[in-house]
Amino acid sequence: MATGNLPGQSTHSPSGDRLNSWKEIAAYLKCSERTARRWEEESLPIHRLPHKSRAGVYAYRGELDAWWNDGHARLAEMDRDQAQHPRRLAQWIAVTGVVAVLLVGGYLVRARLTRGFPSAPIHSVAVLPLQNLSHDPQQEYFADGITDALITDLAKIHALRVISRNSTMQYKSNPKPVPEIGQELNVDALIEGTVLRSSDRVRIAVQLVEAQNGRHLWAETFEGNLRDILSLQDEVAKEIAGGVRITLTTQELTGLSGARSVDPAAHQAYLRGIYELHGMTAERTEALKSKSLERAVGYFKQALADDPNNALAYSGLADAYYDLSTDYRAPLQVMPLAKAAATKAIELDDTLAEAHASLAYVDFSFDWDWSRAESEFRKALELDPSLPRAHAGYAEYLMFVGHRTDEGLQELHRAYALDPLLPASHGDLAWFLFLMRRYKESIEAARSVGNDDHVMALSYAELGQSKQALAAADRAVKSTQGPVILSQIAAAYALAGRKDRARTLLHGIEGQAQERYVCGFNMASAYALLGDKEQAFVWLERAYRDRSD
Numbered sequence: 001m002a003t004g005n006l007p008g009q010s011t012h013s014p015s016g017d018r019l020n021s022w023k024e025i026a027a028y029l030k031c032s033e034r035t036a037r038r039w040e041e042e043s044l045p046i047h048r049l050p051h052k053s054r055a056g057v058y059a060y061r062g063e064l065d066a067w068w069n070d071g072h073a074r075l076a077e078m079d080r081d082q083a084q085h086p087r088r089l090a091q092w093i094a095v096t097g098v099v100a101v102l103l104v105g106g107y108l109v110r111a112r113l114t115r116g117f118p119s120a121p122i123h124s125v126a127v128l129p130l131q132n133l134s135h136d137p138q139q140e141y142f143a144d145g146i147t148d149a150l151i152t153d154l155a156k157i158h159a160l161r162v163i164s165r166n167s168t169m170q171y172k173s174n175p176k177p178v179p180e181i182g183q184e185l186n187v188d189a190l191i192e193g194t195v196l197r198s199s200d201r202v203r204i205a206v207q208l209v210e211a212q213n214g215r216h217l218w219a220e221t222f223e224g225n226l227r228d229i230l231s232l233q234d235e236v237a238k239e240i241a242g243g244v245r246i247t248l249t250t251q252e253l254t255g256l257s258g259a260r261s262v263d264p265a266a267h268q269a270y271l272r273g274i275y276e277l278h279g280m281t282a283e284r285t286e287a288l289k290s291k292s293l294e295r296a297v298g299y300f301k302q303a304l305a306d307d308p309n310n311a312l313a314y315s316g317l318a319d320a321y322y323d324l325s326t327d328y329r330a331p332l333q334v335m336p337l338a339k340a341a342a343t344k345a346i347e348l349d350d351t352l353a354e355a356h357a358s359l360a361y362v363d364f365s366f367d368w369d370w371s372r373a374e375s376e377f378r379k380a381l382e383l384d385p386s387l388p389r390a391h392a393g394y395a396e397y398l399m400f401v402g403h404r405t406d407e408g409l410q411e412l413h414r415a416y417a418l419d420p421l422l423p424a425s426h427g428d429l430a431w432f433l434f435l436m437r438r439y440k441e442s443i444e445a446a447r448s449v450g451n452d453d454h455v456m457a458l459s460y461a462e463l464g465q466s467k468q469a470l471a472a473a474d475r476a477v478k479s480t481q482g483p484v485i486l487s488q489i490a491a492a493y494a495l496a497g498r499k500d501r502a503r504t505l506l507h508g509i510e511g512q513a514q515e516r517y518v519c520g521f522n523m524a525s526a527y528a529l530l531g532d533k534e535q536a537f538v539w540l541e542r543a544y545r546d547r548s549d
Contacts, residue, residue, distance in 0.1 A: 017061040025059050027133065030221060031194060035207050039216075043067065120212075122244040124161035124187040127151045129172040130204070133196040143195040144169070145271030146204060146233065148278065150191070152354075153237035155386035156255045159246050162386040163187060164419035165278060182211025185420055189217070191240060200226045200264060204236055208243045218243035229267060230259035255351055255383075266307035273299030273316050280323070281422070286482045290328045290516075296320040311352055314345035318358040325366075327484055329517050330546035335366040353384030361393055365549040370401050391415035399432060408432075430455040439463050453479070454489050461495035469496040483509045487522035494529040502530055521548040 019025045025046070026036040040046050045063040048056065127150050132143035148165055155162045163185050171181060178190055193206035207219040220239055224232040234256040241248055248256070276296035283289045297320045303313035321338035325331045339362040345355035360376030363369040377394035380387055392415040398408030412429055430452045433442035439459040446452035446459070453476035460469035473492045480486060486509055493502040506526055509518055520543030527536040542548075 019059045019061065019064075020056070022057055025057070025064070028061065028064065030133070030196070030203065030205050031207070031219070035192065035216070035219070120188065122188040122210075122246075123159065124163070125154065125189045125191055125240075125244065126163035126168050126181070126185045126187045126211075127154065127165075128181070128190055128192045129169055130192075130206075131194045133194045134198075139197060141272050141275035142197055142268070144278070145274050146195050146202075146229075148274055149230075149233045150206075150236060152384070153233055153256060154191075154240060155353075155384045157237070157241055157246060157248065157252055158385055160241075160244070160386070161187075161418065164386075164388045164422075166281065166388075166419050167421035169278070170421055178209055178211060178214035185211075186417070187211050189244060197226070202226055202229055202232065204232065206236060206240065208240065226264045226267070227261045230262060234259050262310070263307040266303045266310055266313070269299050269303035269306065270310065270313045270316060273297075273303065273313070273320070277316060277320050277323070286327075286480075290324070293320055293324050293328065297324075309348055311345045311348035311355070314341045314348065315352050315355040315358065318342035318345060318355060322358055322361055326519050326549055327482060331366055331549055332545070332547045333517075335362055335547070338362050339366070351383055353380045353387050353390065356380035356383065357387060357390040357393060360390070364393065364397055364401075366547060370397070373397055374402070386418055388415040388418045391418070396432070399436065405436065428452065428455065430459075434459050434462075437462070454485050454492065457489060457492035458495065461492050466496040470498060473498075473501075477505070483512050483516075483518045484522055487519070487526050490526040491522075491529050494526060499530055502526060506530075517546075519543070519548050520546060 019028055022033045022036055026033040029036055029039070031039075036044070045059060045067055047058050047060075127147055130143045130147045130150075132139050134142075147169075151162055151165050151168075154160060167185060176184075181190060182188075188211055190209045190211050191206055192209060193204065196203040201223065202225075203221060203223045205219070205221040208217045209215070210217055220236075222232055222236050222239075238248065238253075238256050273296045276292045276299060280289050280292040280296070283292055297317065300313045300317035300320060303310055304317070307313070318338045318341035321334040321341060324334045325338070338358060342355045342359040342362065345352055346359065349355075356376045357380040360373050360380060363373035363376060367373075374394075374397055377390055377397060380390035381394065384390065391411050395408045395411035395415065398404045398411060400408075402408070409429075409432075412432065416429070428449075430442050430446035430449060433439075433445055434455050439462050442459040443456050446456045453472045457469045457472035457476055460466075460472060469492055473489050473496065476489050476492075477486070480489075486505055490502040490505040490509075493499070493505065506523065509523065512518060520539040520541070524536045524539035524543060527533075527539060
């Protein structure tokens with residue numbers, strides 16, 4: 001039976017044992033500072049020092065214990081009334097839930113606060129970056145990895161729209177009020193929480209917050225062994241589904257059950273790989289992005305050396321190899337490796353949507369196996385309807401192979417809705433509209449997504465608006481060192497009549513080619529616009545040799 005004591009608290013904490021900041025209070029309560037501040041509205045005993053120039057706060061452990069235990073006492077009283085007032089109790093449970101300590105599958109589930117009714121049904125959620133309570137910067141990868149895993153598990157629930165980690169991770173360094181985040185991401189609820197890892201134990205605390213008004217709806221703490229981390233993550237997702245009052249289907253329950261135990265060392269290497277893979281987008285230069293992807297490959301290989309049957313590591317490895325293709329390495333060098341890794345991941349676990357999406361991208365852009373690409377994209381979306389890259393890849397297939405333009409654009413907009421703050425990472429609407437020769441629409445899309453200047457330059461040039469094209473090209477050239485984008489800017493200069501600038505850019509890219517891979521197709525296109533057939537064919541030969549996409 002639950003005692004009601006806070007995790008890790010002493011049962012004889014003296015009232016004079018003072019906590020002198022929100023940080024200390026939150027650490028004692030095993031929650032985020034934002035949650036602790038919100039709990040003040042639930043009569044959390046907080047004291048203030050108004051005489052200071054910046055009002056400080058403090059709390060006594062004994063008073064926090066009493067506040068916590070008082071909630072358990074009220075629940076116990078309601079339990080005693082069950083026999084006399086069964087209907088009243090049922091109504092009360094529907095509003096507040098039951099706070100209990102349960103041992104489930106070898107890990108601890110501890111309900112924190114009462115459950116409340118949301119103001120409106122919850123159909124969309126965003127998982128904010130879970131805070132690392134270890135206060136060790138070297139453990140950030142672990143908290144971010146758990147955040148990613150929770151997003152992936154929740155995305156298996158078809159009744160929920162789950163925002164991509166690309167958008168939610170931006171609030172890690174730029175926190176904002178809950179209603180503002182909810183409006184920016186267009187979601188009904190936010191999930192926030194903390195992760196604490198100590199040796200081979202993991203504690204995950206999560207809270208469900210109504211986005212419209214910041215009202216706390218539900219909170220629980222989960223604790224278990226590192227070997228059972230996958231099962232622990234699944235249980236968190238199932239409990240969140242209950243918190244938003246969604247009944248899981250049999251298929252969804254199956255997908256969130258029966259996770260195997262993991263080798264702790266292998267799983268930590270996998271999480272480090274995910275940290276590098278996803279963190280690549282935040283790097284400032286092309287060289288740093290490339291190094292981050294190479295480190296990801298190394299960590300995934302390390303995970304597989306420790307656990308050869310780790311399907312997640314194979315899926316991550318496939319993604320890393322695919323992301324290296326064209327921008328940093330020749331497709332012929334890495335795409336077969338991506339295909340082999342994705343195929344092995346699916347062989348080990350056919351339910352991994354990311355692996356099916358990775359295989360689909362290889363089929364689409366490297367093997368040119370259109371029918372299998374469509375099949376794999378559809379399979380990925382069946383498993384994870386909230387996977388932006390699967391929507392974007394399927395959109396590209398529909399537009400350029402299936403010739404179903406309107407359907408493709410709808411699919412791309414679905415990807416954007418799932419990743420509203422970094423949509424271009426999953427498919428550039430402006431670029432696709434340019435390729436479809438819808439130049440005016442391309443310019444508008446480039447502006448709405450964030451001034452995609454190199455696409456604007458190309459579209460203006462095709463429309464014969466040289467002045468605007470050159471202005472956009474001048475802006476674009478200052479913001480990138482990547483040869484793919486630079487060669488497209490060179491093409492814009494050539495189309496707009498500034499062949500001298502185009503040649504200068506192309507000569508600079510040829511210098512880069514002495515030290516790194518450069519995509520031959522884009523270079524060939526630029527030289528063709530300059531009328532330099534000899535150089536165009538030289539680069540086309542390279543493109544053919546490397547299987548450039």
